[in-house]
Amino acid sequence: MNKKNDILSAAAVILFAAAFYTGSFQIQQTTSDVLGSRFFPQAAAILLAFLGIVQIVTALTASGKGSAENNNTDDIGAKKQEGISVPFILTIAALFAYYVLIRLVGFAVTSIAYLLFESWVLMPEEGRNSKKMKIIVILTSFLVPLFLNYIFYQVFKIRLPQGMLFG
Amino acid sequence: MQLLQGFITIANIETLLLMIVGTFGGLVVGALPGLSAFTALAIMLPFTFGMDSINGLCFLVAVYVGGCSGGLISAVLLGIPGTPASIATCFDGYPMAQQGKAKTALSAAIISSFVGGIFGAIVLSFLGPYIAKVALKLSPYDYFGLILFALTTVSSLAGDSMVRGLIACLLGICLSCVGTDGLSSVYRYTFGITKLANGFSMIPVLIGLFAVSQIMANAKDKASMKSLDFSGTNQNSGEVFTFIDYLKHLRIIIPVSLMGLVIGILPGLGGNISNLMAYSYAKNTSSHPEDYGKGCVEGVIASETANNATVGGAMIILLTLGIPGDNATSVILAGFQMNDIAPGPLLFKTQGELVYAILAAFVLANVLFFLMEYFGLPIFTKMLSIPSMLLLPIVIVCCFLGSYCANNNILDILIMVLFGVLGYILKKYGFPLAPMVVGFILSPMLELYLRRSLMKTRGEWLPILSSPVAAVCIVLTVVTILLTIRSSFKKKAVKAA
Known part of the structure; x- marks a missing residue:
């Protein structure tokens, strides 16, 4: 997997996190407990966006064609992707x-x-x-x-x- | 004594027949490269919808044990692991088969699996009730800490990159937010679709992510659809490896059994990791490490003993804490939920008969797979020669059936397919799926315990740390993250050098 794929997937994650965070405002706010029903989705979205940024920074700072981290042991990821099947x-x-x-x-x-x-x-x-x-x-x-x-x-x-x- | 009661509960023709069928089915599916114990469970799950809880869960346990043990056949005869839990078995099993010692390798692998499995079952039977007693005394703070630790462990260790593991875990957490909020009963992310009020059902999510995505991958690699070729090895060549031969290797057997058990208890690791770690341990502590990889029987013993001991460990954490130790136990958890039973510490108190029946079924399934593999090997090798292009579509039809039957809801079929596509994309981009599933399953509990804890402390976060169990878990969580970051930097430094 190359740097481009790392950045692309991280960008998709950030976009999803942004949409998820925005969507949380549609949830009815409750006061039955300290955190309320919006807290958990919002916290997850913020963390997700943060990790997406970390992945982009890691990909950009990684030397060479691809980072060692990106070599997934999974059989699909490990297979060479050849065009459309x-x-x-x-x-x-x-x-x-x-x-x-x-x-x-x-x-x-x-x-x-x-x-x-x-x-x-x-x-x-x-x-x-x-x-x-x-x-x-x-x-x-x-x-x-x-x-x-x-x-x-x-x-x-x-x-x-x-x-x-x-x- | 209670275990004996469990044996009495399952000692009826119906349960025994179901267990024989389950173990056999699990062995066949587990033996097929590309299909794992998880796939076996996904295929068999729909058949439990019409069974009572004891029969259904004993059947699933039998499938699980069979599925974990089937992988050794193709690992030894073809050098292709039937399941990821048998990867290390290939390292020495296949060279042994090529050297004309296939029978020795197979019998050693079967005996090792049996001993590992029985060890796990015995520990589960004796330790389970005690762990459950301790777990009953845990507070919401402790559960919050435990679940946080479980999520971090899975995310850190499931793939090669902790960042990707954590992203996958958070995606699972986000997806679990869909539906009704457990505490306030308000809808979240349902977009007006009333059928989503209960959130995504676990079964279509699991089947989609693991089984359907795998089938998509297999479809891409059409070459894998051909029949398997056994021409290179003869399964009847070599001497039979006996129990007496096996006992000569106690130096390896004891530590790798314990290693397998502990790895099984840690969420998210499972047999995929334990067989490789056990192999590595056996090789590193051997007086003749140069023989490993060239047909050393100790390599086969280490791998197969550990991966089957892991099953017992995974069952311990599932039954006592309700936390799935690996992907396959997630399906068993779904099986519990289908019967409106929540695994956890209370299970031993409220459903004692069921728990001990499951424990007895676990022991019996190990005996069954041993007898089947030891005496019925030619049947399994014959089945391995069935082309995948015939089997995979049938697997998919069973997956459709499983997704539909979970709630009698056709929308679940669409959800399964969509999660299959998502699983394929995530795997393609290097995101491990295990953290996503564990995040999806455990997140509602994590949120519930956190919010309950904060209700108890009136919004103060610090008292949570005053509980020793919660404090230890949170410290372990931080240590796990730091160790993973350190190991990642070390890997990079080695690569750069």
């Missing part, structure tokens, strides 16, 4: 689409569609050409949601969303 974008789009669809057509249908789509997105090229893999994906995509729906309804007596169209 189509499966990544499609995965995020599918997650939001799931929320929209589940309201319309319910859990079972949405989950079947999601599993088919996401498995196809994540499938390596050789898998897409394999008839066996296609059958496995289709079977899994249909059986898993139906099984979950059955278990939750019959065993746990929990009704999963049926959607506006089927509910």
Whole structure:
């Protein structure tokens, strides 16, 4: 991670802190206790902004291309970021689409569609050409949601969303 | 005696079957690289919605123990840790497998995990009630100090940068402010959305931050979707490592078990740290440190004993103080909340049957995973060969289910996705997620105890320090911050040199 990213993320943190602090004035002020309901969010926002500034100063004063602090051990952070990944974008789009669809057509249908789509997105090229893999994906995509729906309804007596169209 | 009562409570077909399924499920998910004990718990959590509290929580404990122990399989056979808690197991386990001693490494790792887990369980069973008794005498000042110390420890030690850790923690605190203020009952940051009156529900937040963000990362790295290749190692090669062989290494076993337990008790550290620290200890105190990293069985013993002892430590702090020791125990905390039970010192008094059932389940889960891993290894290696592109979408569907079922609220699905995106961005920019989650969970309590303390002292801050426990915690908080800053400067100096 480079200096630019450090400054960018710190700036975002400061902006968030400023918005959060401003938003605290919308909270009704109470007198039931010494600190009141605004104190904690305001204190958190001030500290957050202060730490954002510390990060910017640290990034600016760090010598070389990147500071040692910035080498996060986390696997995502450690991976080399290479442009825009189509499966990544499609995965995020599918997650939001799931929320929209589940309201319309319910859990079972949405989950079947999601599993088919996401498995196809994540499938390596050789898998897409394999008839066996296609059958496995289709079977899994249909059986898993139906099984979950059955278990939750019959065993746990929990009704999963049926959607506006089927509910 | 009470532990025996716990065994009697769980001695029924339903609970035992659930525990077998939970341990097995945890082992399978934990064994898969990229999926951790947390993911196992996130997947299994929805299934507990229809269970009673004892069955549901015993099931989650079994999943947790299985999830923590599953990582050793891929660590030894593939050199890829199934969970971060097994990183150090790779250092010597994989070279042993490559040298034709896979069976020795695996059996040593399984026995070590078992002993570490049982040690943690026994300490938890005997120490838990005493810690709870002490905790009952704590005042709001003391709780404020304890939580402040917990938040600082997590923020300082979870990532490489304390500033980023503290930022993440404060972000969690900010997000926990959304909803109704606990003391004055006024709405904060709800923006007129009535469904936000109770704030963000813990389950979608946890699942989004950890599971969904991880899946987004995996989607970016499409190469990881292929099946795993075991062609380099043969799991049946080498001699079986027995308990007698294991006992020859008491020099390492005793200190690393204690180390794992203490690290588990400290919030935010968990098995991810304990296995590396234990490995480092074993290597530094060894008479033959040059053998480490080349297939030394002591390295495997140290790592696996410590990471499983950590589970007991994490459970101690969860059950006695209600503070989650790591990400996975946060899900168990959510499991408690789903059943309207608040873990903490009162739990031992008001829910004695449940507590001892959980302790008994913890011991039993360790026995179950040992039997399953020792005798069922070929099944797990077979399961590891299932391609991730089939598993990950199913994991996500279970995550959707878990988020929805927590409150029967579809909005929670959107919250889960949004927190997934947030978690991904934070990780990308190097912010650790553990402090954020611990900040999110503990912040309401921190605010409550601070405001209650100040109500008691009529706005004076100094009397808070008059309480010895609070004073010690606040001093420890300052010391932790200073030590982290010092260590950061030292690192920079070494780098510059």
